[in-house]
Amino acid sequence: MDLENIKYFKGKKPTRRKFLRGALLAGGSVAASSVAATHALASSGADPAIVDKQPWDTRFGAGVDAAPYGLPSPYEVAVQRRNVPWLTADTVSSINFTPLHQLDGIITPNGLCFERHHSGVAEIDPAKYRLMINGLVERELVFTLEDLMRFPRENHVYFLECVANSGMEWNGAQMNGVQFTHGMIHNVMYTGVPLRLILEEAGIKTNASWLLVEGADAAGMTRSLPMEKALDDCLVAFKMNGEALRAEQGYPVRLVVPGWEGNMWIKWLRRIEVGDRPWHHREETSRYTDLMADGRARRFTWELDAKSVITNPSPQAPLTHGRGQTVLNGVAWSGRGTIARVDVSLDGGINWHTARLSGPSLDKSMHRFYFEFDWDGSDLLLQSRAIDSTGYVQPTKDALRAIRGKNSVYHNNGIQTWLVNPDGGVENVEVS
Amino acid sequence: MDLENIKYFKGKKPTRRKFLRGALLAGGSVAASSVAATHALASSGADPAIVDKQPWDTRFGAGVDAAPYGLPSPYEVAVQRRNVPWLTADTVSSINFTPLHQLDGIITPNGLCFERHHSGVAEIDPAKYRLMINGLVERELVFTLEDLMRFPRENHVYFLECVANSGMEWNGAQMNGVQFTHGMIHNVMYTGVPLRLILEEAGIKTNASWLLVEGADAAGMTRSLPMEKALDDCLVAFKMNGEALRAEQGYPVRLVVPGWEGNMWIKWLRRIEVGDRPWHHREETSRYTDLMADGRARRFTWELDAKSVITNPSPQAPLTHGRGQTVLNGVAWSGRGTIARVDVSLDGGINWHTARLSGPSLDKSMHRFYFEFDWDGSDLLLQSRAIDSTGYVQPTKDALRAIRGKNSVYHNNGIQTWLVNPDGGVENVEVS
Numbered sequence: 001m002d003l004e005n006i007k008y009f010k011g012k013k014p015t016r017r018k019f020l021r022g023a024l025l026a027g028g029s030v031a032a033s034s035v036a037a038t039h040a041l042a043s044s045g046a047d048p049a050i051v052d053k054q055p056w057d058t059r060f061g062a063g064v065d066a067a068p069y070g071l072p073s074p075y076e077v078a079v080q081r082r083n084v085p086w087l088t089a090d091t092v093s094s095i096n097f098t099p100l101h102q103l104d105g106i107i108t109p110n111g112l113c114f115e116r117h118h119s120g121v122a123e124i125d126p127a128k129y130r131l132m133i134n135g136l137v138e139r140e141l142v143f144t145l146e147d148l149m150r151f152p153r154e155n156h157v158y159f160l161e162c163v164a165n166s167g168m169e170w171n172g173a174q175m176n177g178v179q180f181t182h183g184m185i186h187n188v189m190y191t192g193v194p195l196r197l198i199l200e201e202a203g204i205k206t207n208a209s210w211l212l213v214e215g216a217d218a219a220g221m222t223r224s225l226p227m228e229k230a231l232d233d234c235l236v237a238f239k240m241n242g243e244a245l246r247a248e249q250g251y252p253v254r255l256v257v258p259g260w261e262g263n264m265w266i267k268w269l270r271r272i273e274v275g276d277r278p279w280h281h282r283e284e285t286s287r288y289t290d291l292m293a294d295g296r297a298r299r300f301t302w303e304l305d306a307k308s309v310i311t312n313p314s315p316q317a318p319l320t321h322g323r324g325q326t327v328l329n330g331v332a333w334s335g336r337g338t339i340a341r342v343d344v345s346l347d348g349g350i351n352w353h354t355a356r357l358s359g360p361s362l363d364k365s366m367h368r369f370y371f372e373f374d375w376d377g378s379d380l381l382l383q384s385r386a387i388d389s390t391g392y393v394q395p396t397k398d399a400l401r402a403i404r405g406k407n408s409v410y411h412n413n414g415i416q417t418w419l420v421n422p423d424g425g426v427e428n429v430e431v432s
Numbered sequence: 433m434d435l436e437n438i439k440y441f442k443g444k445k446p447t448r449r450k451f452l453r454g455a456l457l458a459g460g461s462v463a464a465s466s467v468a469a470t471h472a473l474a475s476s477g478a479d480p481a482i483v484d485k486q487p488w489d490t491r492f493g494a495g496v497d498a499a500p501y502g503l504p505s506p507y508e509v510a511v512q513r514r515n516v517p518w519l520t521a522d523t524v525s526s527i528n529f530t531p532l533h534q535l536d537g538i539i540t541p542n543g544l545c546f547e548r549h550h551s552g553v554a555e556i557d558p559a560k561y562r563l564m565i566n567g568l569v570e571r572e573l574v575f576t577l578e579d580l581m582r583f584p585r586e587n588h589v590y591f592l593e594c595v596a597n598s599g600m601e602w603n604g605a606q607m608n609g610v611q612f613t614h615g616m617i618h619n620v621m622y623t624g625v626p627l628r629l630i631l632e633e634a635g636i637k638t639n640a641s642w643l644l645v646e647g648a649d650a651a652g653m654t655r656s657l658p659m660e661k662a663l664d665d666c667l668v669a670f671k672m673n674g675e676a677l678r679a680e681q682g683y684p685v686r687l688v689v690p691g692w693e694g695n696m697w698i699k700w701l702r703r704i705e706v707g708d709r710p711w712h713h714r715e716e717t718s719r720y721t722d723l724m725a726d727g728r729a730r731r732f733t734w735e736l737d738a739k740s741v742i743t744n745p746s747p748q749a750p751l752t753h754g755r756g757q758t759v760l761n762g763v764a765w766s767g768r769g770t771i772a773r774v775d776v777s778l779d780g781g782i783n784w785h786t787a788r789l790s791g792p793s794l795d796k797s798m799h800r801f802y803f804e805f806d807w808d809g810s811d812l813l814l815q816s817r818a819i820d821s822t823g824y825v826q827p828t829k830d831a832l833r834a835i836r837g838k839n840s841v842y843h844n845n846g847i848q849t850w851l852v853n854p855d856g857g858v859e860n861v862e863v864s
Contacts, residue, residue, distance in 0.1 A: 054560060056700070060650055061552030062680075063523025068512035070543040072501065073679045075558050080500035091495025103674040104623040105587040107539060111502040112675065120493030126507055128486060150757045152804050155537040155791035189791070191536040218492055241673065242535040243544065247505045248494075268488070325582045359587035359621070360792055372584050 072111075078102075081112055082179060092120035093219075095162065097183030100309070101317040104329065106157070106359050106366045108186035110241050115248045116162050116184065118219030118283075122268045126252045131198075131236070135212075135274035138203030145252050148236060151193040151201075156235070156258070157365040159333045161185040161304050163261035163288060166416070167409040169397070173417075173428040178314040181416060181428065185333070187366035190256050192237030195230050198272070208274045212281075213255055216270035223264045223288075224278035225257070229302075233258050236269065259335030259364040260302040261410075263288055293405025304335030306394050307413035308342055308369070308386035319375065319424035328371040330355070334388035339367040341387040346373065348381030348417060348431040349396070355384065380420040381431060398432050504543075510534075513544055514611060524552035525651075527594065529615030532741070533749040536761065538589070538791050538798045540618035542673050547680045548594050548616065550651030550715075554700045558684040563630075563668070567644075567706035570635030577684050580668060583625040583633075588667070588690070589797040591765045593617040593736050595693040595720060598848070599841040601829070605849075605860040610746040613848060613860065617765070619798035622688050624669030627662050630704070640706045644713075645687055648702035655696045655720075656710035657689070661734075665690050668701065691767030691796040692734040693842075695720055725837025736767030738826050739845035740774055740801070740818035751807065751856035760803040762787070766820035771799040773819040778805065780813030780849060780863040781828070787816065812852040813863055830864050 072079065083096035098114040115121075126145050134140040162184035168174045175181045204227070211230050215221040225234070235256040238245060245251040250267030257264045263283060278284070278300070290298040312329040313319045319326065332339045338361045343352040355369040369384070385394040397414030404411075419429045504511065513528040520526035530546040547553070558577050566572040594616035600606045607613045636659070643662050647653040657666070667688040670677060677683040682699030689696045695715060710716070710732070722730040744761040745751045751758065764771045770793045775784040787801040801816070817826040829846030836843075851861045 054556070054648065056554035056556050057648055057650060057652070060524045061549065061554050063552055064513075064515045064526045064528040064547045064549060065517075065523045066553070067543075067680070068514070068528075069504065070513070070545070070547075070678050070680060072542075073555065073676060073683045075683075076676050079675060081496075081502070082500070083496045085497075091497045092492045094496045096496040104585070104671045105621045105674050107621045107673045109673050109675045110504075110541060111499075113502070115496045115502075117493065117496060120495055121498070122488035122493050123505065124486070124488050146753055150753060150759060152788070153536070153759065153761075153790065153802060155800055157792075189537045189539045216486065216489055218489060220489070239536045241539045241541050242537050243511060243541045244504060244508050246502050248499070248502060251505045251507075321578055321582060327582060327585065329585075356584075358585065360589075360794065362792065368587055370585060 079112070081114060084180065093118050095164075095184060097179045098186050099179045099316075100183050100185075100311045100331065101178050101314050103311070104368070106187050106331070106368050107241060108188055110188070110243065110246050110249075113186035113188065113240075113246070113249060114162070114184050116262065117217070117248070118221050119217050121248045122215075122217035123247050124216060124251060124268055129252050131253060131269060131271070133198060133202045133272045133274070136205040136208040136276060137274050138205065141202050143198075145238070148193055148238065148253065151197050153191055153193055154235065155189060155191050157187060157189045157362050158256060158258045159185055159187045159364065159366050160262045160265055161307075161333070163263065163304065163410040166412040166414070169414070169416075170401075170408055170412050171406055173430045176428050177316040178309055178311050179316060182309040184262070185366075187333070188240045189242070190235055190237040191239035192235035192256060195234035195236055195255070198236055199230065199274070202274070204274055207276045210275050210278050212271075212273040212275060212279050213264070213266045213269065214271040214273070215250075215266045216268040221263070221266060221283060222279065222281045223266065223284055224281070224300075225264060229257065229260070259304055261288065261304065264302065288410065290404065290410055291407040293407065301411060304333075305411070305413045306332070306334035306336070306339070306386040306388040306392050308332035308384040308394055309416050310344070310382050310384050310418060313382070313420055313424070313426045314418055315426045315428055318426050319420060322424070323375050323377040326373055326375040328355075328373065328382065330369050330384050331366045332369060332384070332386035333364075333366045334386065334390075334392070335364060336392065337389035338363055338365075339386055340389050340391075342367075342369040343385050343387070344369075344371045345383040346380045349383050349415070352385075377422050379422060381429070382418040382420060383415050385415050396432070397430065511544065513546060516612060525550050527596075527616060529611045530618050531611045532615050532617075532743045532763065533610050533746050535743070536800070538619050538763070538800050539673060540620055542620070542675065542678050542681075545618035545620065545672075545678070545681060546594070546616050548694065549649070549680070550653050551649050553680045554647075554649035555679050556648060556683060556700055561684050563685060563701060563703070565630060565634045565704045565706070568637040568640040568708060569706050570637065573634050575630075577670070580625055580670065580685065583629050585623055585625055586667065587621060587623050589619060589621045589794050590688060590690045591617055591619045591796065591798050592694045592697055593765070595695065595736065595842040598844040598846070601846070601848075602833075602840050602844050603838055605862045608860050609748040610741055610743050611748060614741045616694070617798075619765070620672045621674070622667055622669040623671035624667035624688055627666035627668055627687070630668055631662060631706070634706070636706055639708045642707050642710050644703075644705040644707060644711050645696070645698045645701065646703040646705070647682075647698045648700040653695070653698060653715060654711065654713045655698065655716055656713070657696060661689065661692070691736060693720065693736065696734065720842065722836065722842055723839040725839060733843060736765075737843070737845045738764070738766035738768065738771070738818040738820040738824050740764035740816040740826055741848045742776070742814050742816050742850060745814070745852055745856070745858045746850055747858045747860055750858050751852060754856070755807050755809040758805055758807040760787075760805065760814065762801050762816050763798045764801055764816070764818035765796075765798045766818065766822075766824070767796060768824065769821035770795055771818055772821050772823075774799075774801040775817050775819070776801075776803045777815040778812045781815050781847070784817075809854050811854060813861070814850040814852060815847050817847050828864070829862065
């Protein structure tokens with residue numbers, strides 16, 4: 001690899017650094033280590049007296065009546081969803097981003113799940129909530145929230161990824177932080193009623209083959225959903241991570257469409273129309289289609305391919321501890337099944353190492369991976385690639401561009417590269 | 433069954449109802465139904481116009497910059513941890529309770545995880561946090577938080593149950609709500625370093641067989657932990673459900689002791705002393721021991737046996753929809769493995785039905801169960817019993833009392849009974 005192959009991020013925006021420091025990149029000595037056999041990880045110079053004689057050791061803290069609904073420690077105030085003001089004309093039709101570099105495991109806390117609204121957060125009175133099902137059904141029905149709670153429920157952990165996630169990276173390294181390159185994703189345990197049971201209750205007619213699913217926000221967000229998916233694994237969900245859906249995630253009821261584009265997971269779900277062909281509405285023609293190099297557009301590219309990213313180190317989470325034992329941390333997911341394996345590279349894709357998967361292996365859910373290695377202080381070019389249960393291997397961005405051109409915004413599941421400098425700072429780069 | 437066998441809750445406290453309504457109990461017609469074949473579940477009388485023409489349909493909501501850390505919908509304000517003021521002398525050494533009747537799935541949101549403090553919530557500056565390991569080790573060490581983050585991590589979902597959970601029920605039905613009878617439990621995905629790796633880093637001497645684990649709060653909470661458990665599955669954890677531990681759960685670092693009494697999961701962990709015998713400190717002699725009928729006390733009864741409870745319907749969550757299709761909802765857990773099966777009874781333990789388990793089967797984690805049935809409007813006596821992967825069957829409270837007497841407060845994993853009245857109201861009762 002040589003420096004010619006590194007495309008620096010373009011520095012169009014004031015928050016981005018303009019160029020790399022001059023050091024040569026070297027693969028370096030990066031053999032994976034097992035648990036350190038020495039006590040190099042302890043701060044042997046630290047004063048043991050700091051262990052006690054602290055204010056929290058000598059006085060009472062807050063009692064059990066202080067916080068009926070608890071919040072993070074004041075020391076964690078910087079752990080936030082963040083939006084990018086220049087990205088959209090208004091915050092009511094915009095996006096904010098999950099701080100992936102500050103999270104671990106596979107559960108995204110509800111307060112940090114990224115948001116994408118088309119008309120802001122609808123605040124719905126659950127007593128006035130209704131779900132209508134009409135069209136090619138035996139019985140047109142209207143359900144209250146309590147009606148829905150009388151159907152059998154299921155619980156599943158699924159990732160929800162906006163299909164525009166990493167979209168700004170199509171034309172090269174752009175955003176300097178994993179929160180912004182990959183933060184349009186969250187991973188949550190949903191409780192809901194299989195959509196199949198709602199459809200059975202209404203009785204679908206023999207010529208029914210598509211649904212129109214519609215939200216109750218001012219955007220009236222709609223998408224066409226093929227009947228086969230609706231009868232497979234979709235949920236009409238009312239809980240996330242144990243509690244009621246958050247308003248910004250569709251309270252009181254959203255559609256869950258596992259493994260498919262987030263825009264199809266209609267929030268504030270108010271109507272399901274059953275039909276015999278797709279509707280070709282605005283949000284599946286002018287948007288959420290894939291414009292190819294020859295000017296034609298792919299429609300209905302619903303499934304999300306396998307993808308992964310290293311969350312630590314990353315531009316917002318530099319290496320601050322210097323040389324020695326280092327934990328590389330990341331997440332992988334696939335809209336087509338489970339994650340079978342994740343490989344990581346420390347030298348921009350020349351050599352690959354098998355990462356260690358951690359936590360349960362769940363269908364269409366994030367999977368956490370780690371790779372422990374001894375850092376020798378030289379530059380690193382970090383990459384990860386996910387392999388899913390179908391055998392699909394996450395491609396390079398160039399491989400995607402070779403097929404789809406550079407007009408695309410959506411479905412960028414290409415391999416991400418982070419450059420780690422000797423000072424521990426991390427930058428978003430591309431190698432080819 | 434006859435009324436003689438129903439022990440009414442005793443009404444010692446002003447918040448409890450004093451006696452049952454007079455209706456006779458009948459087993460009733462309680463055959464489990466599959467999904468309703470009719471459209472009985474839809475509100476056919478509802479005006480379809482309510483589906484649209486609502487304020488949220490006609491105006492923009494809040495934008496993506498409104499809530500960097502999101503909170504529940506204002507309509508969910510009643511979903512709270514709750515404490516019981518008469519239970520303890522002061523709220524800094526007290527308990528509040530997880531609202532199990534308002535949750536679903538198996539993840540407890542961090543804001544609703546019950547609290548048990550001995551000196552209130554220690555608020556620790558993570559920059560000043562230290563963990564010391566001393567005693568029978570090759571190297572006495574002090575770790576910063578960053579030092580700990582350089583060890584390999586694992587992710588596991590575990591329940592944490594206070595061993596006093598349901599303790600107030602030893603002498604009969606007392607508390608009128610599942611939040612108060614069973615709410616000293618939560619179920620969370622932890623990210624942390626295996627304690628084994630910390631011990632290996634320090635090098636344990638050959639005669640080492642016990643640890644003293646110590647908290648940094650003003651109570652200086654300590655427990656003796658056998659080395660075998662420490663080397664097995666304990667974690668030094670710094671994340672819960674993806675984000676940093678909450679202050680009330682031990683921020684920045686707590687011990688995770690899967691399947692064992694919650695008081696051993698030392699919060700604000702500051703010191704691990706390695707020794708060759710248990711310490712017999714205050715919190716394992718004066719408290720957290722089991723006083724038997726003959727005046728002797730069992731010590732070191734760490735493991736939590738299999739247990740389950742029906743969360744809906746329950747006294748705080750009555751049946752409001754009248755007769756017909758009904759979802760019975762509950763949770764089960766075992767400190768010895770996974771949940772193999774849950775049985776439910778609608779007639780106080782005369783007839784048992786196999787419940788439907790939902791969601792992943794995880795070691796030492798909650799498992800959600802459901803049982804759908806057609807309610808005919810007659811009285812019900814609801815019970816559940818868990819069977820774990822060792823074959824252990826959750827016992828009746830009377831079976832526990834026959835062995836352990838009535839002095840106990842701790843380790844009450846007996847079967848809970850809820851009486852459902854024809855009006856849908858639910859009461860805490862006992863049958864024998």
